Amino acid sequence: MKLTPVALAVACCSAAVVTTTFAQSPVKPAQFPEGRPYSPYANRGFPTQVYWGDEHLHTAWSGDAAASGTTLGPEEALRFARGEQVTSNSGQPVKLGRALDWLSITDHSDALGVVSGIISGDPELLKDPKIKEWHEKMQQGGAAATAVMSEMISMQSNGTLPKAMTDPEFLQTVWERHTAIVDRYNDPGKFTAFIAYEWSSNPGGGDNLHRNVIYRDDKSRADQATPMTTFDSNNPEKLWEWMAAYEEKTGGRMLAIPHNGNLSNGRMFSLKTFEGKELTKAWADARAKWEPLYEITQPKGTGEQHPTLSPNDEFAGFEIWDKGNLNLLPKKEGMIATEYAREALKNGLMLEEKLGTNPFKFGIAGGTDMHTGLTADEENNFFGKYGTSEPKGERWNDDALSFEGRVVKDWEMGASGRTGVWATENTREALWDAMARKETYGTTGPLITVRFFGGFDFTADDALSREPANIGYAKGVPMGGDLQRAPEGKAPSFLVGARKDPMYGNLDRIQIIKGWVDDKGDTHEKIYDVVWGDADSRSIGDDGKLAPVGNTVDAANATWTNTIGDPELITVWTDPDFDPSLRAFYYARVLEIPTPRWTTYDAARFGITVGPEVPVSIQERAYTSPIWYTP
Structure with a gap:
């Protein structure tokens, strides 16, 4: 329609009038009971989204991962977790079905980055005869490399590893490289990369008392203290003391997540201290403070409950590993009763009556514990726990763990798990705070x-x-x-x-x-x-x-x-x-x-x-x- 000069003038005038009216009489919002806004999404103070991640992943910077053929490092692990396609350790293209929201790379603090040097033949390291022997066996691969990994675990547990593997100055150098990589990939609001490490206590010839230590902090704080190793102590109480000292020194925050207890041979939720003493309120206070979460599921077994402890629970026997500890030393009577989450939760109530504090008042997490740099736990996209167990025709019948004739097969590995965190935003601070208040849950893989x-x-x-x-x-x-x-x-x-x-x-x-x-x-x-x-x-x-x-x-x-x-x-x-x-x-x-x-x-x-x-x-x-x- 073509406007005449008169019509155009009226139209312009009308617009001016409307504009003037809005300016003079602003619309007032309606009043709702209790002052709630019309928008149901405005001013929410509680979490509305679950953020998915893996609190437990190893790369080639972990000694046992490198020894079993893993070549992918922290950078490739972070790229993969946030949805990029990478090439696996066995040369296969691999990508997640869905990118994660966050990741904790928890390489072992013991000998962090050292085994990669052993494999590559670092001249300084090879001056040690035992390390030179390991280098030659790792070059052979297969059973020889697996035997090296088992020997390292045993020597670690009794404190006899070569001195070159326990040098604190070398550890600090590698740690600072690690924190730099993690900080570079941390993208608040989009993808959270936690600074973390695994403290890998293996007393008694392989009793798994490992903890994942998760920082709320960035590199500037994390670099102020060299991660604790089991060369310092195998006692979890000493780890708690180290964590307290870190927080006092730096003003930072951290928490620890104990591993699935089914490989601890009864020690993860023992009703005695590490040294066999009676539990005290101070001990209970410390464990409750520093360990707010527990890893209920991962490839080496789901640790909710054992069927012998709950015979009326038809779903208690899911993906159970109960042959022994990390070196497959067989379990003795009574060990299983202090290895599983439900029993610990029940014993925690009993201990609270006695001590005044519940030391086992933990929330739930799930992790992959993959030693491939690949947090690939989907059933149709499972890349195994070790580099040697990546997809190939007969991997189901390979040895996952083998020690002095005791064997667990690869088919017994489960494709698990994930942690869901109800947080207000995807940042280190918000996710860590949700973990600390236990607003988390674990799954065996699916994002339910x-x-x-x-x-x-x-x-x-x-x-x-x-x-x-x-x-x-x-x-x-x-x-x-x-x-x-x-x-x-x-x-x-x-x-x-x-x-x-x-x-x-x-x-x-x-x-x-x-x-x-x-x-x-x-x-x-x-x-x-x-x-x-x-x-x-x-x-x-x-x-x-x-x-x-x-x-x-x-x-x-x-x-x-x-x-x-x-x-x-x-x-x-x-x-x-x-x-x-x-x-x-x-x-x-x-x-x-x-x-x-x-x-x-x-x-x-x-x-x-x-x-x-x-x-x-x-x-x-x-x-x-x-x-x-x-x-």
Whole structure:
């Protein structure tokens, strides 16, 4: 339409009038109860996103990784974790299905970077006869290189490694190179690279008491103290003292995450100190302060619970390693009882009654412990624990660990795990703070979204909300939190929900595991199926068990269908057996429907037949940090 001069003048005039009106009469916002804004996303003070990462990864700068053929260093590891394609140690192209949000490279502080020099033939190192012998065996590769790794573990555990491997000045030089690389890849808001290392205590000929030490800090603080090694001490109490000294000196912050305890031969959650003395409140205070999280799953076994400790738990035997310690020294009677997370959580309640502090009041994490520089734990993209166990036709039957005739096969390795962190943003500070308050959970690989809240006022209608976190934080505490002093006549209720990983299987069920200590000091546990998929066709039978979800896995083609289970589950559950006078904890366990195991993918891709002892399918799962109740 063509405007006439008169019409144009009117239009211009109208615009001017409108502009003047807006300037003179600004729109006032509507008033809402309690001063809440219209936008439900504005002014939120709680985490709304889970950030996925790996708290446990080794590169060629770890001695045992280099000895087993790993050539990828920290830089390649960080590039891979944030989604780039790299070339693996065996020359294969490899890329993650989905980039991670954060990564902790936890190379062993013992002899950090030294073994790479042994392999390459550093002239100064080769002056030592034992190191020269190791260099020659590593050049041979295969069984000879594996034997070197086992010998190093033994010599480390009894403090007899060559002096050239324990030089603190060399360690500090390598450490400063490491922190420089990590700081360079740390990109606040997009990708978090934590400065970290693994303190690798192996007393008793291979009892695994390893801890991952995670810094909240940058290079300027981390470089002020050389990482502690087991050449200083194998005693975790000395590590806690070192951490305290670091914080006092630098003003920084750090925490430690103990490894899966199933290779500790009973020592990870022992009811005695490292030196065999009675536990004290000071000891309990220190462990609770410095070790807020525990690694519940990784390739060398999932450490939630052993089936002999919970014979009524049909899902307790998932990816279990229980043959011995790192050198496969067999377990003695009673060791298993102080190796698994659920038993430790129960014993923690008992110790709190006695000591006044719960030393085992830990949240949950999951890590890969890969020694390849590749945090590749997807079942269909599993690149093994060591450089020698990267994809090839018959790797399932190779030796993963071998010592004096005692063997664990590669097929017994699990493709696990991941840590989900509920944080306000993707930065070192926000993620570390969430870890410290235990608002974390671990999975055996899939990125299952899980929310878990406890309180005394949740109702069934709360599970119908499409914004359960709003209700969860308003009415209760999140995973890792505490409930106290139950109101008269009320039992704790829990709002729990989970959403499937889009690339994995539907959900089978959500369970809540409760542990408590009675008035005699004895510990107990009970497992409740609280919500499940295919609810119209499945129910809890007379035996108290929920009917199995079924299995759609096609082993020949390594596929499955999501025709069973549900993509999302949510409910409010109230403890029907609550006694307000007794200490208790609760955590959620989320199970997927069965999907193919990594060995099944190998069989289909390489056209091979694996042994009948190898599982065809597995039920991946997530474990939340507990919520504790204290009278």
